[in-house]
Each structure stands twice: as C-alpha cells, then as structure tokens.
Amino acid sequence: MTDLETLKYTRETGDFSRLIASIPYANFIGLECDQFGDDLIFRLPAKDQNLGNPVLPAIHGGVIGGFMELSAAIYLMLAQETVRMPRIVNFSLDYLRAGLDRETYAECQLTRQGNRVANVMITAWQKSRSKPISTARAHFLLED
Amino acid sequence: MNDRIRADRVTRFIQTLNQAVELGLTVTETTDRSLTLCLPYSNRIIGNPVTGVIHGGAITTLMDTTSGSLMLCALDVFELCPTLDLRVDYMRPAEPHKPVYARAEIHRLTRNIIFTRCEAYQDHGETVANAVGTFMRIGPQALPQAYREKITGGPV
Numbered sequence: 001m002t003d004l005e006t007l008k009y010t011r012e013t014g015d016f017s018r019l020i021a022s023i024p025y026a027n028f029i030g031l032e033c034d035q036f037g038d039d040l041i042f043r044l045p046a047k048d049q050n051l052g053n054p055v056l057p058a059i060h061g062g063v064i065g066g067f068m069e070l071s072a073a074i075y076l077m078l079a080q081e082t083v084r085m086p087r088i089v090n091f092s093l094d095y096l097r098a099g100l101d102r103e104t105y106a107e108c109q110l111t112r113q114g115n116r117v118a119n120v121m122i123t124a125w126q127k128s129r130s131k132p133i134s135t136a137r138a139h140f141l142l143e144d
Numbered sequence: 145m146n147d148r149i150r151a152d153r154v155t156r157f158i159q160t161l162n163q164a165v166e167l168g169l170t171v172t173e174t175t176d177r178s179l180t181l182c183l184p185y186s187n188r189i190i191g192n193p194v195t196g197v198i199h200g201g202a203i204t205t206l207m208d209t210t211s212g213s214l215m216l217c218a219l220d221v222f223e224l225c226p227t228l229d230l231r232v233d234y235m236r237p238a239e240p241h242k243p244v245y246a247r248a249e250i251h252r253l254t255r256n257i258i259f260t261r262c263e264a265y266q267d268h269g270e271t272v273a274n275a276v277g278t279f280m281r282i283g284p285q286a287l288p289q290a291y292r293e294k295i296t297g298g299p300v
Contacts, residue, residue, distance in 0.1 A: 024190040025199035028166075051162040052209075053224065055291055060163035061227045062208040066201020070191070088200050092231040 007077060029063055031070055042071035042106040051101060059099035068106050068122040068136045075108035076118055076140055086118065086140035093136045102126055116142055145220060150174035153216045157295045164209050167202060172245060174217050180247040181210045185240065196240035203244060203264055204232055207275040210246040211260040218250055222292050225258055225279035232275045242266050256281055
C-alpha cells in the first residue's frame with residue numbers, strides 16, 4: 001500500500017499528508033488523519049461527491065464503509081512494529097444513524113493481534129462521540 | 145413491470161446518488177429478484193498504488209448500492225431502504241484495469257426487512273467479494289412524492 005520511507009516519516013512526524021497522498025482512494029473520498037499523543041482520529045470532511053441519499057441529504061453508506069475500512073488499515077500499519085501491509089479479509093458494518101452531510105470522525109481499536117491476523121474495531125460519529133453513526137469490525141491478514 | 149422499466153428506474157435512482165455517479169456505476173442487468181451493476185476501473189479509486197488494485201471501499205460502495213437498489217426491481221412502489229448492516233468477505237483482489245460487477249439478489253423480503261446477498265466478480269467470472277446485507281423498509285411515504293415520481297418516471 002505504501003513504501004517504507006513514507007511510513008517511517010509518518011511515524012516520526014505524525015504528519016499523515018504524505019501517506020494519504022500516496023493512496024488514491026483516500027484522496028477520492030477526502031480522508032484525513034490527526035494524531036493526538038498515541039491516538040489517531042480519522043476525519044472525513046463533508047463533500048458533495050460523497051453523498052448517497054439526496055433527500056436528507058446523507059453520505060453514501062458505502063463511503064462511510066470505505067472510510068472506516070481505510071482508517072482501520074492505516075491505523076494497523078502504524079500500530080505494527082515492523083512494516084507489514086495489512087490485507088483486508090472481511091468487514092462487518094452496522095449502520096446506526098444516517099450520516100448527515102457534515103464532517104465524520106472515526107477511531108480504531110486493535111481488539112486482537114495474532115501472528116497472521118488482526119481484528120480491528122472501528123467507530124464512526126459526527127456531532128457527538130456518544131452517538132455513533134456506524135460501528136464496524138474488520139479482519140486483516142498481515143503479510144511480511 | 146418489465147426489465148426495461150426496472151433498468152430505467154434503477155438508472156434514474158443511481159443518478160441521484162452523487163457517489164454512485166462519481167464512481168461511474170451503470171446498470172448491467174435487472175430481473176424481478178436481482179440486479180447487476182458495473183463499476184468501471186479508475187486510477188482514482190486505487191487502494192494499492194504498487195499493484196493498481198482498487199480499494200475495498202469502492203467495492204463496498206458498489207455492493208451497498210446494488211443491494212440497496214434491489215427494491216426498485218422487486219417492488220412496484222418505490223421505497224428507499226436504508227442499510228442496517230452489511231458484511232463483506234473479500235475473496236481476492238480485483239484485477240486492475242477491468243470493471244467489477246456486483247449481482248445482488250433478494251434472499252427474503254418481509255414487511256420490515258429486506259435480506260440480500262451480493263457477489264462481486266470480474267469478466268473471467270472469479271468472485272472478488274461476497275456480501276450479505278439487511279435493509280429496513282421505512283415505507284414509500286418517507287420520501288417526497290416529487291422524488292418518487294422522478295425515479296419511477298411518473299405517478300404510481
């Protein structure tokens with residue numbers, strides 16, 4: 001997904017712009033990431049092209065899924081000691097509330113790290129963290 | 145309702161979804177129980193720049209859109225059905241420079257819920273991903289009549 005040097009730079013500086021610029025899909029949906037101490041908060045600013053339901057209007061559920069999936073992959077890349085590229089195995093998404101046309105946030109948690117497989121939980125919210133719009137769980141295969 | 149009407153309805157519907165337009169989704173086939181949509185290959189949705197493989201998120205959107213548009217094929221009256229949950233299993237990376245198709249089927253339709261199954265595949269027929277989804281029926285009255293008529297192409 002990304003080269004060693006970019007990953008090293010991101011780890012050392014906490015600046016995610018290079019890493020994100022290297023992933024076309026991240027730019028396609030407009031994903032951003034900020035580091036607060038050890039914690040990563042992923043952001044998806046409001047964007048017309050990301051909308052699904054035009055009546056509400058609401059962000060396309062698939063975009064919310066893609067945002068959470070990519071957040072989990074980046075989170076896992078940074079959480080690893082060595083450079084291993086996570087490959088997604090499966091992804092289970094629960095939609096709890098409509099994702100309205102405003103900025104969306106996501107945070108990840110490494111539930112279980114095995115030798116070859118990692119389980120990551122992802123929560124996405126908008127105005128209030130206590131009112132998640134979606135929760136998801138993903139399995140990744142870690143390859144050397 | 146015949147397949148021509150179904151395809152027209154689905155086409156009009158996905159044209160109102162900005163992200164579906166952005167991805168260039170088009171209708172490939174419709175029946176009264178199934179729907180096939182096509183996602184063209186694009187450099188903009190690459191997840192792995194080294195291999196050129198598109199990101200799973202684009203496939204998730206393709207499968208969510210296909211499964212979530214099924215009600216246009218199965219129900220005479222148009223209702224928008226929000227996704228309750230979606231579970232995606234990735235079988236193999238999608239081969240670059242080729243379109244990905246998603247074929248969704250209604251597994252069971254109840255008064256409140258639509259259960260769907262969806263397969264994403266490429267030209268040579270190998271499965272890229274499988275998805276099962278559940279969609280909530282919130283009823284046609286949840287949508288403005290003007291929007292419904294825009295999709296169905298006239299009063300229903």
